[in-house]
Amino acid sequence: MNIAVVVVIFTVRNGQLNVLLIERAAEPCRGEWALPGGALRDGESIHGAAVRKLADETGVSDVFLEQLYTFDRLGAGRADIVVAYFALVDVERTRLREDLEWRPAWHPIRNLPPLAFENERILALAEQRLRNKLEYTNVVYSLLPERFTLTEMQGVYEAILGEPIDKRNFRRRVVGLGIIRETGQTRKRGAHRPAMLYEFTSREPVTL
Amino acid sequence: MNIAVVVVIFTVRNGQLNVLLIERAAEPCRGEWALPGGALRDGESIHGAAVRKLADETGVSDVFLEQLYTFDRLGAGRADIVVAYFALVDVERTRLREDLEWRPAWHPIRNLPPLAFENERILALAEQRLRNKLEYTNVVYSLLPERFTLTEMQGVYEAILGEPIDKRNFRRRVVGLGIIRETGQTRKRGAHRPAMLYEFTSREPVTL
DNA sequence: CCAAAAGTGTTCTGACTACACCCATGC
DNA sequence: GCATGGGTGTAGTCAGAACACTTTTGG
Numbered sequence A, B: 001m002n003i004a005v006v007v008v009i010f011t012v013r014n015g016q017l018n019v020l021l022i023e024r025a026a027e028p029c030r031g032e033w034a035l036p037g038g039a040l041r042d043g044e045s046i047h048g049a050a051v052r053k054l055a056d057e058t059g060v061s062d063v064f065l066e067q068l069y070t071f072d073r074l075g076a077g078r079a080d081i082v083v084a085y086f087a088l089v090d091v092e093r094t095r096l097r098e099d100l101e102w103r104p105a106w107h108p109i110r111n112l113p114p115l116a117f118e119n120e121r122i123l124a125l126a127e128q129r130l131r132n133k134l135e136y137t138n139v140v141y142s143l144l145p146e147r148f149t150l151t152e153m154q155g156v157y158e159a160i161l162g163e164p165i166d167k168r169n170f171r172r173r174v175v176g177l178g179i180i181r182e183t184g185q186t187r188k189r190g191a192h193r194p195a196m197l198y199e200f201t202s203r204e205p206v207t208l
Numbered sequence C: 001c002c003a004a005a006a007g008t009g010t011t012c013t014g015a016c017t018a019c020a021c022c023c024a025t026g027c
Numbered sequence D: 001g002c003a004t005g006g007g008t009g010t011a012g013t014c015a016g017a018a019c020a021c022t023t024t025t026g027g
Helices: A047-060 A120-135 A139-143 A150-161 A167-177 B045-057 B119-136 B141-144 B150-161 B167-177
Strands: A001-011 A016-023 A037-039 A065-074 A081-090 A102-108 A180-187 A195-200 B004-014 B016-023 B037-039 B064-072 B081-088 B106-107 B182-185 B195-200
Touching: A001 A047, A001 A102, A001 A120, A001 A139, A001 A150, A016 A047, A016 A120, A016 A150, A037 A139, A037 B004, A047 A065, A047 A081, A047 B064, A065 A120, A065 A139, A065 B045, A065 B064, A081 A120, A081 A139, A081 B081, A120 A139, A120 B167, A139 A150, A150 A167, A150 A195, B004 B045, B004 B106, B004 B119, B004 B141, B004 B195, B016 B045, B016 B119, B016 B150, B037 B045, B045 B064, B045 B081, B064 B119, B081 B119, B081 B141, B106 B182, B119 B150, B141 B150, B141 B182, B150 B167
Parallel strands: A001 A081, B004 B081
Antiparallel strands: A001 A016, A001 A037, A016 A102, A065 A081, A180 A195, B004 B016, B004 B037, B016 B106, B064 B081, B182 B195
Protein backbone atom coordinates (compact mmCIF):
# COMPACT_ATOMS: atom_id res chain seq x y z
CA MET A 1 0.00 0.00 0.00
CA ASN A 2 1.23 3.38 -1.02
CA ILE A 3 0.57 6.41 1.13
CA ALA A 4 1.06 10.06 0.28
CA VAL A 5 0.49 13.31 2.09
CA VAL A 6 -0.63 16.51 0.40
CA VAL A 7 -0.92 19.94 1.95
CA VAL A 8 -3.38 22.64 0.96
CA ILE A 9 -1.54 25.84 1.85
CA PHE A 10 -3.78 28.89 1.93
CA THR A 11 -2.84 32.51 2.20
CA VAL A 12 -4.57 35.81 1.56
CA ARG A 13 -2.83 37.99 -1.00
CA ASN A 14 -4.18 41.12 -2.70
CA GLY A 15 -7.50 40.65 -1.00
CA GLN A 16 -7.95 37.18 -2.46
CA LEU A 17 -7.69 33.70 -1.06
CA ASN A 18 -4.73 31.95 -2.69
CA VAL A 19 -3.45 28.41 -2.65
CA LEU A 20 0.06 27.15 -3.29
CA LEU A 21 0.41 24.91 -6.33
CA ILE A 22 3.34 23.25 -7.98
CA GLU A 23 3.84 22.73 -11.67
CA ARG A 24 4.76 19.15 -12.25
CA ALA A 25 8.03 18.65 -14.05
CA ALA A 26 7.79 14.87 -14.06
CA GLU A 27 5.35 12.33 -15.36
CA PRO A 28 2.57 11.59 -14.70
CA CYS A 29 0.72 14.80 -15.48
CA ARG A 30 3.80 16.76 -16.48
CA GLY A 31 3.00 20.42 -16.93
CA GLU A 32 -0.17 20.28 -14.88
CA TRP A 33 -0.49 21.90 -11.51
CA ALA A 34 -0.94 20.02 -8.27
CA LEU A 35 -0.93 20.43 -4.54
CA PRO A 36 2.44 19.99 -2.86
CA GLY A 37 2.84 16.52 -1.46
CA GLY A 38 4.65 13.27 -1.65
CA ALA A 39 5.21 9.88 -0.17
CA LEU A 40 5.92 9.23 3.48
CA ARG A 41 9.56 8.77 4.29
CA ASP A 42 10.71 5.80 6.28
CA GLY A 43 9.71 6.08 9.90
CA GLU A 44 7.94 9.39 9.38
CA SER A 45 4.50 10.06 10.82
CA ILE A 46 1.83 11.48 8.54
CA HIS A 47 1.71 14.66 10.55
CA GLY A 48 5.49 14.87 10.37
CA ALA A 49 5.37 14.53 6.62
CA ALA A 50 2.85 17.35 6.39
CA VAL A 51 5.03 19.59 8.53
CA ARG A 52 8.03 18.81 6.37
CA LYS A 53 6.19 19.49 3.13
CA LEU A 54 4.88 22.77 4.43
CA ALA A 55 8.33 23.88 5.55
CA ASP A 56 9.90 22.75 2.29
CA GLU A 57 7.57 24.83 0.21
CA THR A 58 7.11 27.95 2.31
CA GLY A 59 9.86 28.01 4.89
CA VAL A 60 7.40 28.42 7.75
CA SER A 61 6.56 25.91 10.41
CA ASP A 62 4.82 27.50 13.39
CA VAL A 63 1.46 27.95 11.72
CA PHE A 64 -1.97 26.43 11.72
CA LEU A 65 -1.82 22.95 10.20
CA GLU A 66 -4.57 20.38 10.52
CA GLN A 67 -5.58 17.11 8.97
CA LEU A 68 -8.36 17.55 6.45
CA TYR A 69 -9.48 14.24 5.01
CA THR A 70 -8.17 10.97 3.66
CA PHE A 71 -8.84 10.13 0.04
CA ASP A 72 -8.24 7.04 -1.94
CA ARG A 73 -8.03 6.40 -5.65
CA LEU A 74 -7.49 9.98 -6.63
CA GLY A 75 -7.21 10.19 -10.39
CA ALA A 76 -4.25 8.40 -11.87
CA GLY A 77 -2.06 9.13 -8.90
CA ARG A 78 0.69 6.90 -7.72
CA ALA A 79 -0.56 6.67 -4.16
CA ASP A 80 -3.50 4.53 -3.17
CA ILE A 81 -4.17 6.59 -0.10
CA VAL A 82 -3.74 10.35 0.17
CA VAL A 83 -3.95 12.03 3.54
CA ALA A 84 -4.69 15.71 2.98
CA TYR A 85 -3.75 18.46 5.42
CA PHE A 86 -4.46 22.13 5.27
CA ALA A 87 -2.39 25.04 6.47
CA LEU A 88 -2.77 28.80 6.78
CA VAL A 89 0.20 31.10 6.32
CA ASP A 90 0.89 34.81 6.27
CA VAL A 91 2.20 35.41 2.78
CA GLU A 92 4.70 37.95 4.06
CA ARG A 93 6.53 35.33 6.03
CA THR A 94 6.87 32.82 3.23
CA ARG A 95 9.79 32.33 0.89
CA LEU A 96 8.84 30.15 -2.02
CA ARG A 97 11.50 27.96 -3.54
CA GLU A 98 12.84 29.19 -6.85
CA ASP A 99 13.10 25.79 -8.33
CA LEU A 100 13.26 25.34 -12.04
CA GLU A 101 12.08 21.79 -11.84
CA TRP A 102 9.14 22.13 -9.46
CA ARG A 103 7.88 25.65 -9.62
CA PRO A 104 5.68 26.62 -6.68
CA ALA A 105 3.33 29.56 -7.13
CA TRP A 106 0.33 31.18 -5.47
CA HIS A 107 -2.94 30.90 -7.34
CA PRO A 108 -6.15 32.75 -6.54
CA ILE A 109 -8.67 30.11 -5.63
CA ARG A 110 -11.25 31.67 -7.90
CA ASN A 111 -9.04 31.29 -10.94
CA LEU A 112 -7.25 27.98 -10.91
CA PRO A 113 -5.46 26.21 -13.73
CA PRO A 114 -6.42 22.61 -14.50
CA LEU A 115 -5.21 20.37 -11.71
CA ALA A 116 -3.79 16.87 -11.64
CA PHE A 117 -5.07 13.95 -9.55
CA GLU A 118 -8.52 15.36 -8.87
CA ASN A 119 -6.95 17.95 -6.62
CA GLU A 120 -10.08 20.05 -7.15
CA ARG A 121 -11.94 17.76 -4.77
CA ILE A 122 -9.37 18.29 -2.06
CA LEU A 123 -9.37 22.03 -2.59
CA ALA A 124 -13.12 22.31 -2.49
CA LEU A 125 -13.23 20.48 0.81
CA ALA A 126 -10.39 22.54 2.25
CA GLU A 127 -12.01 25.80 1.31
CA GLN A 128 -15.28 24.80 2.85
CA ARG A 129 -13.56 23.71 6.04
CA LEU A 130 -11.66 26.98 6.18
CA ARG A 131 -14.83 28.99 5.85
CA ASN A 132 -16.44 27.00 8.63
CA LYS A 133 -13.42 27.30 10.91
CA LEU A 134 -13.35 31.06 10.45
CA GLU A 135 -16.72 31.23 12.14
CA TYR A 136 -16.03 29.30 15.29
CA THR A 137 -12.25 29.39 15.81
CA ASN A 138 -9.43 31.92 15.83
CA VAL A 139 -7.51 30.29 12.96
CA VAL A 140 -7.23 33.63 11.22
CA TYR A 141 -4.26 34.31 13.51
CA SER A 142 -2.22 32.19 11.15
CA LEU A 143 -2.97 34.42 8.15
CA LEU A 144 -1.89 37.72 9.71
CA PRO A 145 1.35 39.16 11.06
CA GLU A 146 1.90 39.66 14.76
CA ARG A 147 0.37 43.11 14.66
CA PHE A 148 -2.32 44.24 12.32
CA THR A 149 -5.19 46.65 11.98
CA LEU A 150 -8.82 45.69 12.26
CA THR A 151 -9.28 46.65 8.65
CA GLU A 152 -6.60 44.19 7.60
CA MET A 153 -8.20 41.46 9.65
CA GLN A 154 -11.58 42.23 8.19
CA GLY A 155 -10.04 42.05 4.72
CA VAL A 156 -8.92 38.49 5.42
CA TYR A 157 -12.41 37.48 6.45
CA GLU A 158 -13.90 39.11 3.39
CA ALA A 159 -11.42 37.44 1.07
CA ILE A 160 -12.25 34.01 2.45
CA LEU A 161 -15.99 34.40 2.81
CA GLY A 162 -16.19 36.21 -0.51
CA GLU A 163 -18.56 38.88 0.67
CA PRO A 164 -18.32 42.29 2.33
CA ILE A 165 -18.77 42.55 6.08
CA ASP A 166 -20.07 45.50 8.03
CA LYS A 167 -17.19 47.21 9.77
CA ARG A 168 -18.92 47.98 13.03
CA ASN A 169 -20.48 44.57 13.44
CA PHE A 170 -17.16 42.94 12.65
CA ARG A 171 -15.28 44.98 15.24
CA ARG A 172 -17.84 44.31 17.90
CA ARG A 173 -17.76 40.63 17.23
CA VAL A 174 -14.01 39.98 17.21
CA VAL A 175 -13.27 42.31 20.10
CA GLY A 176 -16.24 40.99 22.05
CA LEU A 177 -15.16 37.39 21.54
CA GLY A 178 -11.79 38.30 23.00
CA ILE A 179 -9.71 36.75 20.23
CA ILE A 180 -7.72 39.96 19.78
CA ARG A 181 -6.59 42.83 21.99
CA GLU A 182 -5.28 46.35 21.42
CA THR A 183 -1.52 46.79 21.56
CA GLY A 184 -1.79 50.49 22.36
CA GLN A 185 0.33 51.30 19.34
CA THR A 186 -0.83 52.79 16.11
CA ARG A 187 0.40 52.74 12.55
CA LYS A 188 0.29 55.49 9.98
CA ARG A 189 0.14 54.50 6.36
CA GLY A 190 -0.06 57.04 3.56
CA ALA A 191 -2.52 59.86 3.72
CA HIS A 192 -4.68 58.26 6.34
CA ARG A 193 -5.64 58.60 9.91
CA PRO A 194 -3.43 56.41 12.14
CA ALA A 195 -4.86 52.98 12.90
CA MET A 196 -4.76 51.07 16.14
CA LEU A 197 -2.66 47.91 15.99
CA TYR A 198 -4.09 44.73 17.44
CA GLU A 199 -2.62 41.35 18.33
CA PHE A 200 -4.15 37.94 18.94
CA THR A 201 -4.70 36.92 22.53
CA SER A 202 -3.71 33.40 21.51
CA ARG A 203 -1.58 32.12 18.68
CA GLU A 204 -2.77 28.60 19.23
CA PRO A 205 -5.95 27.40 17.60
CA VAL A 206 -8.87 28.00 19.97
CA THR A 207 -12.49 26.99 19.56
CA LEU A 208 -14.74 29.84 20.53
CA MET B 1 2.71 0.30 4.41
CA ASN B 2 -0.11 -1.28 6.26
CA ILE B 3 -3.55 0.29 6.30
CA ALA B 4 -6.52 -0.57 8.45
CA VAL B 5 -10.03 0.77 8.81
CA VAL B 6 -11.90 0.92 12.10
CA VAL B 7 -15.52 1.88 12.63
CA VAL B 8 -16.95 3.55 15.70
CA ILE B 9 -20.54 2.33 15.74
CA PHE B 10 -22.78 4.29 18.07
CA THR B 11 -26.28 3.55 19.17
CA VAL B 12 -28.58 4.74 21.94
CA ARG B 13 -29.79 1.98 24.21
CA ASN B 14 -31.56 2.30 27.56
CA GLY B 15 -31.14 6.04 27.45
CA GLN B 16 -27.37 5.79 27.13
CA LEU B 17 -24.95 6.27 24.30
CA ASN B 18 -23.34 2.93 23.48
CA VAL B 19 -20.52 1.84 21.25
CA LEU B 20 -19.90 -1.53 19.67
CA LEU B 21 -16.71 -3.27 20.82
CA ILE B 22 -15.19 -6.62 20.07
CA GLU B 23 -13.29 -8.79 22.45
CA ARG B 24 -10.09 -9.83 20.83
CA ALA B 25 -9.60 -13.57 20.65
CA ALA B 26 -6.21 -13.32 18.97
CA GLU B 27 -2.89 -11.75 19.80
CA PRO B 28 -1.93 -9.03 20.12
CA CYS B 29 -4.04 -7.78 23.00
CA ARG B 30 -6.02 -10.98 23.37
CA GLY B 31 -8.87 -10.52 25.83
CA GLU B 32 -8.93 -6.76 25.51
CA TRP B 33 -11.71 -4.89 23.79
CA ALA B 34 -11.30 -2.94 20.61
CA LEU B 35 -13.23 -1.19 17.89
CA PRO B 36 -14.26 -3.35 14.96
CA GLY B 37 -11.87 -3.00 12.09
CA GLY B 38 -9.30 -4.66 9.95
CA ALA B 39 -7.06 -4.43 6.97
CA LEU B 40 -8.17 -3.33 3.54
CA ARG B 41 -8.89 -6.14 1.16
CA ASP B 42 -7.37 -6.21 -2.27
CA GLY B 43 -8.90 -3.60 -4.53
CA GLU B 44 -11.21 -2.31 -1.82
CA SER B 45 -11.66 1.39 -1.14
CA ILE B 46 -11.39 2.65 2.41
CA HIS B 47 -15.02 3.67 2.38
CA GLY B 48 -15.92 0.27 1.02
CA ALA B 49 -14.03 -1.40 3.83
CA ALA B 50 -15.88 0.69 6.40
CA VAL B 51 -19.24 -0.24 4.87
CA ARG B 52 -18.27 -3.89 4.91
CA LYS B 53 -17.13 -3.82 8.53
CA LEU B 54 -20.30 -2.08 9.61
CA ALA B 55 -22.48 -4.59 7.78
CA ASP B 56 -20.46 -7.52 9.13
CA GLU B 57 -20.92 -6.46 12.70
CA THR B 58 -24.45 -5.09 12.74
CA GLY B 59 -26.18 -6.30 9.59
CA VAL B 60 -27.19 -2.77 8.60
CA SER B 61 -25.91 -0.74 5.73
CA ASP B 62 -28.19 2.18 4.90
CA VAL B 63 -27.18 4.35 7.83
CA PHE B 64 -25.09 7.38 8.55
CA LEU B 65 -21.40 6.55 8.04
CA GLU B 66 -18.70 9.16 7.74
CA GLN B 67 -14.95 9.35 7.82
CA LEU B 68 -13.69 10.58 11.16
CA TYR B 69 -9.91 10.92 11.19
CA THR B 70 -6.74 9.15 10.14
CA PHE B 71 -4.34 8.04 12.83
CA ASP B 72 -0.90 6.61 12.65
CA ARG B 73 1.15 4.68 15.14
CA LEU B 74 -1.72 3.70 17.36
CA GLY B 75 -0.41 1.68 20.26
CA ALA B 76 1.19 -1.60 19.33
CA GLY B 77 -1.19 -2.14 16.44
CA ARG B 78 -0.28 -3.99 13.32
CA ALA B 79 -1.29 -1.21 10.97
CA ASP B 80 0.81 1.86 10.44
CA ILE B 81 -2.18 3.89 9.33
CA VAL B 82 -5.68 3.61 10.69
CA VAL B 83 -8.54 5.37 8.95
CA ALA B 84 -11.39 5.73 11.43
CA TYR B 85 -15.04 6.02 10.45
CA PHE B 86 -18.07 6.56 12.59
CA ALA B 87 -21.58 5.27 12.15
CA LEU B 88 -24.94 5.72 13.84
CA VAL B 89 -27.42 2.86 14.02
CA ASP B 90 -30.82 2.19 15.50
CA VAL B 91 -30.17 -0.62 17.93
CA GLU B 92 -33.50 -2.24 17.07
CA ARG B 93 -32.38 -2.88 13.52
CA THR B 94 -29.07 -4.49 14.39
CA ARG B 95 -28.30 -8.16 14.71
CA LEU B 96 -24.96 -8.70 16.37
CA ARG B 97 -22.96 -11.73 15.42
CA GLU B 98 -22.96 -14.51 17.98
CA ASP B 99 -19.38 -15.41 17.42
CA LEU B 100 -17.49 -17.31 20.02
CA GLU B 101 -14.18 -16.13 18.73
CA TRP B 102 -14.86 -12.42 18.27
CA ARG B 103 -17.62 -11.41 20.58
CA PRO B 104 -19.20 -8.09 19.67
CA ALA B 105 -21.11 -6.25 22.39
CA TRP B 106 -22.60 -2.86 23.14
CA HIS B 107 -20.86 -0.86 25.85
CA PRO B 108 -22.15 2.33 27.45
CA ILE B 109 -19.66 5.00 26.57
CA ARG B 110 -19.51 6.20 30.18
CA ASN B 111 -18.39 2.81 31.38
CA LEU B 112 -15.87 1.28 29.07
CA PRO B 113 -13.51 -1.61 29.64
CA PRO B 114 -9.81 -1.10 28.94
CA LEU B 115 -9.26 -0.82 25.21
CA ALA B 116 -6.50 -2.01 22.91
CA PHE B 117 -4.51 0.14 20.48
CA GLU B 118 -5.31 3.49 22.05
CA ASN B 119 -8.87 3.15 20.88
CA GLU B 120 -9.82 5.62 23.61
CA ARG B 121 -8.40 8.42 21.48
CA ILE B 122 -10.56 7.44 18.54
CA LEU B 123 -13.63 7.14 20.70
CA ALA B 124 -13.12 10.50 22.35
CA LEU B 125 -12.86 12.17 18.98
CA ALA B 126 -15.88 10.34 17.63
CA GLU B 127 -18.02 11.27 20.59
CA GLN B 128 -17.09 14.91 20.32
CA ARG B 129 -17.83 14.89 16.60
CA LEU B 130 -21.17 13.26 17.23
CA ARG B 131 -22.15 15.88 19.79
CA ASN B 132 -21.20 18.63 17.36
CA LYS B 133 -23.09 17.06 14.46
CA LEU B 134 -26.21 16.73 16.56
CA GLU B 135 -26.35 20.50 16.78
CA TYR B 136 -26.09 21.42 13.14
CA THR B 137 -27.18 18.35 11.17
CA ASN B 138 -30.05 15.86 11.13
CA VAL B 139 -27.81 12.81 11.77
CA VAL B 140 -30.10 11.70 14.57
CA TYR B 141 -32.29 10.17 11.85
CA SER B 142 -29.86 7.28 11.83
CA LEU B 143 -30.43 6.49 15.50
CA LEU B 144 -34.22 6.23 15.37
CA PRO B 145 -36.73 4.02 13.60
CA GLU B 146 -38.83 5.28 10.73
CA ARG B 147 -41.53 6.54 13.06
CA PHE B 148 -41.00 7.77 16.55
CA THR B 149 -42.39 10.09 19.18
CA LEU B 150 -40.88 13.40 20.07
CA THR B 151 -40.13 12.08 23.53
CA GLU B 152 -38.07 9.26 22.03
CA MET B 153 -36.17 11.69 19.86
CA GLN B 154 -35.53 13.95 22.80
CA GLY B 155 -34.24 10.96 24.75
CA VAL B 156 -31.62 10.35 22.06
CA TYR B 157 -30.42 13.93 22.28
CA GLU B 158 -30.27 13.77 26.04
CA ALA B 159 -28.34 10.51 26.00
CA ILE B 160 -25.71 11.94 23.68
CA LEU B 161 -25.42 15.39 25.18
CA GLY B 162 -25.62 13.98 28.69
CA GLU B 163 -27.98 16.58 30.02
CA PRO B 164 -31.72 17.09 30.23
CA ILE B 165 -33.45 19.26 27.64
CA ASP B 166 -36.61 21.29 28.07
CA LYS B 167 -39.43 19.52 26.29
CA ARG B 168 -41.12 22.59 24.85
CA ASN B 169 -37.94 24.21 23.62
CA PHE B 170 -36.85 20.95 22.04
CA ARG B 171 -40.11 20.51 20.17
CA ARG B 172 -40.09 24.05 18.93
CA ARG B 173 -36.57 23.72 17.66
CA VAL B 174 -36.79 20.42 15.78
CA VAL B 175 -40.19 21.13 14.30
CA GLY B 176 -39.20 24.69 13.45
CA LEU B 177 -36.03 23.53 11.70
CA GLY B 178 -38.15 21.27 9.56
CA ILE B 179 -36.08 18.14 10.10
CA ILE B 180 -39.15 16.13 11.09
CA ARG B 181 -42.83 16.16 10.22
CA GLU B 182 -45.99 14.68 11.72
CA THR B 183 -47.22 11.43 10.20
CA GLY B 184 -50.78 11.99 11.39
CA GLN B 185 -50.69 8.67 13.19
CA THR B 186 -50.44 8.11 16.89
CA ARG B 187 -49.19 5.33 19.08
CA LYS B 188 -50.53 4.15 22.42
CA ARG B 189 -48.12 2.60 24.83
CA GLY B 190 -49.20 1.39 28.26
CA ALA B 191 -51.32 3.54 30.48
CA HIS B 192 -50.55 6.73 28.65
CA ARG B 193 -52.06 9.29 26.44
CA PRO B 194 -51.47 8.42 22.75
CA ALA B 195 -48.44 10.10 21.22
CA MET B 196 -48.09 11.62 17.78
CA LEU B 197 -45.67 9.75 15.54
CA TYR B 198 -43.16 11.76 13.56
CA GLU B 199 -40.85 10.95 10.68
CA PHE B 200 -37.76 12.63 9.26
CA THR B 201 -38.24 14.84 6.25
CA SER B 202 -34.92 13.51 4.98
CA ARG B 203 -33.08 10.29 5.66
CA GLU B 204 -29.95 11.65 4.09
CA PRO B 205 -27.54 13.70 6.17
CA VAL B 206 -28.42 17.37 5.86
CA THR B 207 -26.57 20.36 7.24
CA LEU B 208 -29.02 22.76 8.79
C1' DC C 1 -9.66 71.23 0.00
C1' DC C 2 -9.83 66.59 -1.37
C1' DA C 3 -9.15 61.64 -1.22
C1' DA C 4 -8.64 57.72 1.66
C1' DA C 5 -9.13 54.93 5.48
C1' DA C 6 -10.40 54.93 10.72
C1' DG C 7 -13.58 55.09 13.94
C1' DT C 8 -18.15 55.11 16.27
C1' DG C 9 -24.19 53.83 18.22
C1' DT C 10 -28.76 52.61 17.76
C1' DT C 11 -32.63 50.00 16.43
C1' DC C 12 -34.86 45.81 15.06
C1' DT C 13 -35.51 41.12 14.77
C1' DG C 14 -35.18 36.25 15.55
C1' DA C 15 -33.41 32.63 18.42
C1' DC C 16 -32.77 30.63 22.83
C1' DT C 17 -33.89 30.19 27.84
C1' DA C 18 -36.49 29.43 31.72
C1' DC C 19 -40.50 28.00 33.57
C1' DA C 20 -45.70 25.14 35.29
C1' DC C 21 -49.86 23.22 34.36
C1' DC C 22 -53.68 20.31 32.24
C1' DC C 23 -54.84 16.03 29.43
C1' DA C 24 -55.68 11.28 27.97
C1' DT C 25 -55.07 6.70 29.11
C1' DG C 26 -54.87 1.92 31.53
C1' DC C 27 -54.84 -0.16 35.59
C1' DG D 1 -58.50 7.95 41.30
C1' DC D 2 -53.89 7.80 40.40
C1' DA D 3 -49.70 7.15 38.04
C1' DT D 4 -47.59 7.86 33.65
C1' DG D 5 -46.03 10.22 29.98
C1' DG D 6 -48.09 13.73 26.21
C1' DG D 7 -48.88 18.09 25.16
C1' DT D 8 -49.00 23.32 25.37
C1' DG D 9 -47.59 29.31 25.91
C1' DT D 10 -45.16 33.40 27.50
C1' DA D 11 -41.81 36.67 28.97
C1' DG D 12 -37.06 37.92 29.08
C1' DT D 13 -32.53 38.15 27.22
C1' DC D 14 -28.93 38.20 23.91
C1' DA D 15 -26.64 38.02 19.57
C1' DG D 16 -26.58 39.39 14.94
C1' DA D 17 -28.05 42.49 11.03
C1' DA D 18 -28.88 46.82 9.02
C1' DC D 19 -27.57 51.27 8.58
C1' DA D 20 -24.48 56.80 7.86
C1' DC D 21 -21.70 60.15 9.38
C1' DT D 22 -17.44 62.38 11.39
C1' DT D 23 -12.33 62.42 12.00
C1' DT D 24 -7.53 62.38 10.85
C1' DT D 25 -4.10 62.57 7.76
C1' DG D 26 -0.95 63.56 3.45
C1' DG D 27 -0.70 65.47 -0.76
